Amino acid sequence: EVQLLESGGGLVQPGGSLRLSCAASGFPFSSYAMSWVRQAPGKGLEWVSAMTSSGGSTYYADSVKGRFTISRDNSKNTLYLQMNSLRAEDTALYYCAKDTRGGFFGETDYWGQGTLVTVSS
């Protein structure tokens, strides 16, 4: 059974940093691209970032480019999102999602339950 378990969310002040993790199990993690998608409270879905299966290529939404960094450790079956210079508008539930291919295709089949990031003073 595919499982994606996000962690690392919490309350952080504007300008602060946070590192999210997504622990994967039930599938060959190193064979699939992965994405982060976020959802602000009461709002819709916004794609944030993606990484290919090997980690060789990364992709970012303009809203986070230069502030967020996606990475993965295939030996630990874990995806990460380092978030720096956080802003109030980054407040959201952050989901990790499994792609259906090794290259970034954007077609996802499994999502985690999310971890909440709140940026507030």
Add this chain to the structure above:
Amino acid sequence: DIQMTQSPSSVSASVGDRVTITCRASQGIGNYLAWFQQKPGKAPKSLIYAASSLQSGVPPKFSGSGSGTDFTLTISSLQPEDFATYYCQQYNNYPLTFGQGTKLEIK
């Protein structure tokens, strides 16, 4: 960026009804379209990919169609568990973009 527009934004229906939700892309995306269902407090669940292919385990009461710029999600014989918010998403171009969502409510 490709803009995805869903209509209606909300719809009320009764158990047993059939409902159709529309998603329009601001430019052609071939069949690179997915549909998701999200219930309150839960993660989105993939229903359909490639515009009309059903994800494993999803009942055939859900069906998708369309290509290019216009797509539809149809849900037949509505049951209480189908009342949720539905999102379309394009993956023809990066960045991935979602529709604003359609909330399906019980009448």
